[in-house]
Amino acid sequence: MLRHLGLPHRTVEVSIFEGAGRTPEFLALNPTGKVPVLQLDDGRALAESNAILAYLADGTAYLPNDPFARAKVHQWLSFEQENVEAVIGSLRHWTMTDKLARRAPDIVEAKRAGALRTLALLDRELSLRPFIAGQAYTIADIALFAYASRAEEAGIALSPFAEFRAWVARVEAQPGFLAEVHPYSIDPHSAGELP
Incomplete structure (x- = not known):
């Protein structure tokens, strides 16, 4: 931002x-x-x-003035905290810092299943509009992108999620994108x- x-x-x-x-x-x-x-x-x-x-x-422009549009951005920010950072982000961190073996297998599997559900939901939603909260790129996209786009580093393949991958490319194409x-x-x- x-x-x-x-x-x-x-x-x-x-x-x-x-x-x-x-x-x-x-x-x-x-x-x-x-x-x-x-x-x-x-x-x-x-x-x-x-x-x-x-x-x-x-x-x-990254946070709409219209109350409903603004609330939709906050809806997706809440989703990101619960379903992306806490699931994909944790799994990625554990994977990349060799902590996976120290975690209970049932918790790891629950996170993997949750990650797949999250990516499937995002894929479905992003088939309906170019950005997660609507037609415009917002902070909801920035927040979701951070961990969701790096799911492969958590051992979760992105290949089944074509709409999601197209959204990743749209985010990366934004002026000022930090790679x-x-x-x-x-x-x-x-x-x-x-x-």
């Missing part, structure tokens, strides 16, 4: 797997000790990816568990 809007910013890496998210200073920014956190110039902080997206997109991906290995402690 920062790139789409051309907003200057500075990125600060926080080694949450070493406990940096549990320091009093960081907990003052985000009481959950997680990343990301957006800290404004005046010192105020906002946590949770979708809250940050909504804040940055307010008053832009940069940081591997989990950027934090050598990411293979461990959070403190």
Whole structure:
């Protein structure tokens, strides 16, 4: 979103797997000790990816002014948190940090089944319109793209989901699209568990 809007910013890496998210200073920014956190110039902080997206997109084309259209974006942001980040995102993280073998097999299988249901639902919905909340690219697309587009890194094939793959291409074609991906290995402690 920062790139789409051309907003200057500075990125600060926080080694949450070493406990940096549990320091009093960081907990003052985000009481959950997680990343990301957006800290404004005046010192105020906002946590949770979708809250940050909504804040940055307010008053832009990425978050509609019409109450119903805006609510549809929020509907898909909620869906992303429950069905994409918590399912595909977790499975991807476990896979890429060698944690899969440490997870209960029934939980892993439930996540795989959930990922397939999520992708099938997105594929069906994206056969009806070019973007998830309607005709225009919004923060709902940005949020869903982050983990859903990387499902193959969680061992979930995208080949059965043609409409979804076409949507991925539409998102990647957006002006200002940020293709940069940081591997989990950027934090050598990411293979461990959070403190």
